[in-house]
Amino acid sequence: MSILDTVIENSLESLNIEHFYNDYLVADKRTPVHDMSLGEIANVHYSENQYGLYKRFLTEHDLQNKLTRYGGAEGTLETVLITAKHAGALTGLSELDERHITFFDGAQDAISNVISCTVSPLGSGYRNKQFVLAAIPSYPYAASILNQKCGVKLFQAFSGDEFAQGVVDCIDETVGAILINIPQNPLGYILTADHAERINHAARLHDCAIIVDMVYAGFTDKGDIQQALSRFDPERTIYCDSFSKIFGLPGLRLGMAFSRNQQICSALRAVKSAHSLLPSALKYLFIGYLLKNHQGLIEAIQTSLRMRHHLFASSFEALNSSAARLLPSDNHLYRCIDLGGMSIPSDKALDEWTYSLEKRTGVRVTSGSKFFPNLNFVQNHSPKYMYCSSGQTHKPFWRISLGKEPEIEAVSQKICTFLRNH
DSSP, X not given: OOOSOHHHHTTHHHHOOGGGGTOXXXXXXXXXXXXXXXXXXXXXXXXXXXXXXXXXXXXXXXXXXXXXXXXXXXXXXXXXXXXXHHHHHHHTOTTXXXXXXXXXXXXXXXXXXXXXXXXXXXXXXXXXXXXXXXXXXXXXXXXXXXXXXXXXXXXXXXXXXXXXXXXXXXXXXXXXXXXEESSOTTTOOOOOHHXXXXXXXXXXXXXXXXXXXXXXXXXXXXTHHHHHHHHSOTTTEEEEEEHHHHTTOGGGOOEEEEOSOHHHHHHHHHHHHHHHOSOOHHHHHHXXXXXXXXXXXXXXXXXXXXXXXXXXXXXXXXXXXXXXXXXXXXXXXXXXXXXXXXXXXXXXHHHHHHHHHHHHHSEEOEEGGGGSOOHHHHHHTTTTEEEOSSOXXXXXXXXXXXXXXXXXXXXXXXXXXXXXXX
């Protein structure tokens, strides 16, 4: 006999995403020489590092009343308005103000709360919108979806064209929300304004929400991305962003959701408050301080990622092998290496290759298997998972994170040497 909820008990394997973050509880015990696995940002050339800026913020502000009182939005109107201006600049939504912004404990928390506001739990009799439509390979969104006791419909997409077509082909009356990540993680493709219009049409036809995870929107040179972000249906679209990426502060756990739809904005604030109150006012006061006084840090991070992105590509070209090739990417934080020509027959074999790379070279990367749900688990929990496209074969690849490694050329050469020898 178990006191656990049945949905949670039967979904534990998918809900636990510690393995995606290299089992972070023990990661410090086996730190690699070159960690190219996580989307963390470090070694950026700026006048002061993030911790130094945090200490400066603490000394320049009287925070006694923030520490001893519930936060809410009290006394932080300036911060919210600065954040709204920042969000508007990325999306072209110039009319955003304090009514449109809700803070969360990271973008993942924002996405989870948006899902709970737009998609009904599986089996609920009062509404048929019980599935989220999403593409793979991707960040393990399924954990957030299943945690809201909703179902997930999956299709494979390796480009913006394939994503838009997948939405059109796979959406139906049971979909409550379409989940979009641009620029995409791990593959780095973006969507265009034309893609956005096709998705809008599908969403209107089936009366569902559009959730846009835009945490990497500042990490691309493509001007198309702002056009796409601004073209999504304003009455259906909720954007989620993260200061973990913008300022390289994942330890802060601060994200936000915003929309031009006032009804969804009110619902998000109410749901978040009911769930855990709003995030600490200290966190978003610090972000407001950075947005107001240290825009240069954002630019320094963008410049570093752009340089590492192009340097890794030029270094990797030395491999000159048809068996392993660098996939195109418009997300400067990540590059993916296609291992389709290396005779890797399964996810297990790919994971073994990934481990062997780290053991032999000191380079830790992310196995492409982590961006797909476990097929055996999917087949055993078919009511929660639905594959909408015929292909379920996982293409073998590695994701390379360029966020904090300064020795890009050395790492590229180590990876190339390893691949040559295999």
